[in-house]
């Protein structure tokens with residue numbers, strides 16, 4: 142594996158600890174080498190790189206160094222600097238690693254670099270032959286609009302066959318996200334009500350407490366809509382809204398996700414609220430007059446028989462009061478409602494909701510009303526709850542990046558996103574990108590601009606849950 146961006150933030154937090162976990166769990170190939178790469182000015186030697194990886198595992202990993210698992214992993218780590226114009230040290234390191242491994246070697250190249258370095262790196266991989274026969278895992282954002290996404294896809298395909306390109310959305314690697322498919326298509330009870338006849342509206346909420354955490358270079362080029370909505374939230378929507386695939390294989394799933402994206406109406410700036418947390422423009426590296434949004438909330442609709450007229454409300458932002466990944470499906474009320482708000486202890490005539498909490502370890506709950514014991518008829522709010530942690534331990538599952546690294550190694554495309562789907566998402570985003578509303582200020586530690594409530598009225602956002 143050649144890991145570009147090996148001393149960067151993503152490698153430190155997710156990729157290196159994830160690779161170590163796979164090794165400790167016996168899920169790496171029998172023989173492998175991981176060659177970190179990066180720009181020469183901060184290039185560590187082999188020993189320093191191993192120390193760097195060990196610190197990343199200690200600080201961000203979930204797997205301890207017990208049972209002698211560190212040394213057998215560490216011997217496989219090396220570092221070689223490279224730039225698009227000076228690739229020789231990397232070529233030498235790869236040649237040496239492949240000689241050591243012997244036999245036919247499968248190369249896996251991981252691009253965890255800033256988006257403005259994608260094209261030059263991919264061209265270098267083409268010119269040097271390092272990309273020949275290799276698989277490529279590429280981090281988002283895949284372009285910043287339709288034209289740039291198409292141009293990027295052309296550059297990638299000039300060096301790599303499409304079936305060797307793995308475009309990562311790490312949300313799709315999360316166990317609880319994959320469980321949306323199991324829940325929908327493995328349970329007749331729910332699939333039969335999964336449509337506009339029974340579902341009033343859907344919410345996808347991904348608030349984050351963290352701010353941009355020193356990522357100004359990246360964030361000033363992207364903003365919340367590109368960083369989170371196009372990249373993650375729309376793909377969650379794809380899993381929620383797709384028709385049943387003929388089979389659970391990559392081609393069938395991709396086809397169904399893309400069909401949903403084709404039916405998504407263009408994003409309407411009038412049904413979008415952007416925000417910027419107070420203090421954003423004072424962050425190091427941020428322009429003092431930056432209008433980049435750190436918050437986005439929007440309503441989209443899917444123009445097909447299953448979903449016509451059902452609003453999908455999406456909300457995400459940095460510097461908010463909670464970190465959550467919550468999907469809420471709100472059901473239509475019973476046709477004949479015998480019970481009104483006055484009959485409910487809460488005073489609310491609450492509709493049934495199905496709630497997926499996707500943050501690890503994840504849960505699924507269904508809210509309903511039940512008769513409170515007693516001589517009169519009063520309804521209390523109640524819920525059925527499934528918590529992953531009650532049934533499974535963390536050791537059963539892989540974290541998002543672990544699962545996807547493993548899938549790329551074994552050649553399974555199922556949980557990766559596809560060029561056609563991504564291009565369509567940029568296409569529907571065009572009206573908003575052309576005419577973005579001005580970001581409204583919001584207080585750090587809040588739920589974003591109050592204006593957001595307008596999007597969902599007369600309903601209200603699921604978060605925060607009532608105490």
Ligand code: BG6
Nearest residue numbers: 311312349351368369372466541
């Ligand atoms: C990344 C975004 O893709 O996802 C980050 O670039 C964001 O800005 C992160 O914080 C959220 O991922 P998770 O899994 O921590 O919710």
